Amino acid sequence: MSQQTTTSNNDPTNDEILQKQLIARYNPGRFVTTSGHCESGRFGTIFSVHDTSTKTDLVLKCQQRLDLFKREKEVLEIMKGDFHFPQMVEYFGIVNPPNVINYSIAMTKEGESIQKLMGGRPTCWSIGNCVRLLYQLVEAVQALHNLGYCHRDLHVGNVTIKRESDGGLTVKLIDFNGAVKLDPPPYPTCVMTTWQASLQVCQGMPFTCYDDLTSAVFILLKVRNIDPFENYEQLTESKKSFDQNPHVWFGEDIMWIAKIYVAIQKQRSRGIDYSGLLGMLRIAVPGINPLSPMDYRTTRGNPIVML
Incomplete structure (x- = not known):
């Protein structure tokens, strides 16, 4: 007789697993905010940042909706190498008080x-x-x-x-x-x-x-x-x-x-x-x-x- 497996209600969801993975990707100090570009929109905020790892100036898009972050990340991954669009450099999650996660994508600044x-x-x-x-x-x-x-x-x-x-x-x-x-x-x-x-x-x-x-x-x-x-x-x-x-x-x-x-x-x-x-x-x-x-x-x- 085969043994049936069950899933506990306490098991983490896919989104919860992804959140932990994103937070683990965060490298404090890599992206330093500069005095340039800063804009807020309906779903997030764009900052000018300097990437201390690649020594380049980028933009950092931070948003609090995981579904929108996942969609944009998916599209940017497919766009890799196409000059019509920004190029994604890094992505991660930042936890801000009181336990709010900013889902972030660092990408090239396109004018x-x-x-x-x-x-x-x-x-x-x-x-x-x-x-x-x-x-x-x-x-x-x-x-x-x-x-x-x-x-x-x-x-x-x-x-x-x-x-x-x-x-x-x-x-x-x-x-x-x-x-x-x-x-x-x-x-x-x-x-x-x-x-x-x-x-x-x-x-x-x-x-x-x-x-x-x-x-x-x-x-x-x-x-x-x-x-x-x-x-x-x-x-x-x-x-x-x-x-x-x-x-x-x-x-x-x-x-x-x-x-x-x-x-x-x-x-x-x-x-x-x-x-x-x-x-x-x-x-x-x-x-x-x-x-x-x-x-x-x-x-x-x-x-x-x-x-």
Whole structure:
């Protein structure tokens, strides 16, 4: 007769085991907070730190929700080596009084967010920079989708501009707390009626690659100071109105933005075509090569001022 095994109610759960493993990974003194970057969001805080082990400057993201930490860690592990995204250097848990665990990820600093570059003021990037921005955004979003995930929360705070060693600017995606696998397309588990969300997401439809691409287009509206969704009380209705006739929001010189938006929505029934979108951007504005360097200037205390 075989002996049946039982599990005691006192046995630790998988999360409890993981918590102990994370706390054991903490190396006091390795990451020293610097006087730079410090931002707080809905789910955590970002600090500038110096890694005394690798002698490099990084960012440290600390959050108290284990589920969000696990999701972001999983995505960052898959992104290893891809220049479109931050690179994870270390992860661990820190116990703070009264017995609160900060789940932490140290990662490479990938420039400044577009939101920070805008400085809280109305802005109007040049048409050339808008073409270059969206081209790089489509490439970065495609790279994320090729890894099997959608971002779900693309906005000016989660897209960064990094000044590389040669002086050129590159576009990066950050913050993957909300990222989910694309297959199968996940239904929202909460109301996702946000400025950056597509009409379909606001209506409760499953998340798809088209919704990330739509949010990427909406980022252009921000940097061109165009706001078709200013009435937050009727956001879904505003989205519906824009979806029916996006062209009325754009002058002839930036009508290509409306055409890209329409092309993405048509792909919902035809199938995704990133190369088609990139091809449209290559001919969007005569004389503007989307692969050419972004235009910017520097000022004292501000290394990137977008033109």
